[in-house]
Amino acid sequence: MNGLRAVLKKDFAQIFKDLDADFFCIQETKMQAGQVELDLPGYYQYFNYAERKGYSGTAIFTKHQPLQVTYGLGLPEHDQEGRVITLEYPTFYLVTCYTPNSQSKLKRLPYRLDWDHAFREYVMQLSAIKPVIFCGDLNVAHEEIDLKNPRTNHHNAGFSDEERQSFTKLLDAGFTDTFRYLYPEQTGIYSWWSYRFHARDNNAGWRIDYFVVSNALQDQIQDAKILTNIYGSDxxxxxxxxxxxGVDA
Structure with a gap:
């Protein structure tokens, strides 16, 4: 979202109503507890806040009360930035994730790869119990087809060989990138654009936001969409x- 408070000043309420989703998984809320009171009738609200003010943060709004809610990965070194929320239901887990960016000149790449390993282990443990759906800004364009300018962005944050290989390893652990599962050859569809150089006007974007599911759920995927007509964020x-x-307990 690049700030929940920011999008609330735009068309968030109408878009939320029009989409009428069972689950809304939000990343980069950039807020602390008590800064916003959301009136979302019919929805349970769950937030995970970063310790650092105005940074990171995740949320889930859902029509379906979960059996259990878990915040973070259970690892202190990774749970200071509010990046993960897990809801448990009778037949699956739902996870929202905001993966750390490896930053300019890949200065945070070692931490990012540690995070990837910890997150992979976490969802594998969940998937051993029941299938998992996880989604969010995973901060990686997996293949060249997933960004407009792969050649000039090679080795940049989100398109380093290490990050791409790490995502491959995650999928190889028993998970499916739902969009590519349905649309393996689709080009020119992205989920993020820089604010610079009129990137969105020129569709010079990256596909770095994903819904990923345990392979056991492949036959239950009906569609995976990227809603490029909705603005309000990068x-x-x-x-x-x-x-x-079977979400209702």
Whole structure:
């Protein structure tokens, strides 16, 4: 979102109403507890805040009360920035994730790769119990097809060989990138654009936001959409449509 308070001043309320989703998974809320009171009738609200003010943060708004809510990965070195929320339901887990950016000149790449390892282990542990759906800004364009200018962005944050290989390793652990599963050859569809150089006007974007599911859920994927017509942030929303997953406890 690049700031929940910022998008609330735009068309968030109407977009939220129009989408009418069972689950809204939000990344980069950039806020602390008590800074916003959201009136979302019919939705349970769960927030994970970063210790640093105005930074990172995640949220889930859902029509379906979970069996259990977990915040973070259970690892102190990774749980200071409010990057993960997990909801447990009878037949699956839902996880929202805001993956750390490796930053300019890849100065945070070692931490990013540690995070990737910890997150992969976390969702593998969940998936051993029941299937997992995880989504969010994963801060990686997996293949050249996933960004407009792969050659000039090679070795930049989000398109380093190390980050791409790490995402491959995650998928190889038993998970499916839902958009590429349905649209393996689709080009020119992105979820993030820099604010610089009129990138969105020129569609010079990156696909770095994902819905990923345990392979066991492949036959329940109905559609995976990237809602490029919705503005309000440097990202656009993405959507996963599935058959009924038995969410009500």
């Amino acid at each position: 990202h656009c929303p993405i959507e996963l449509d599935t058959t009924s997953l």
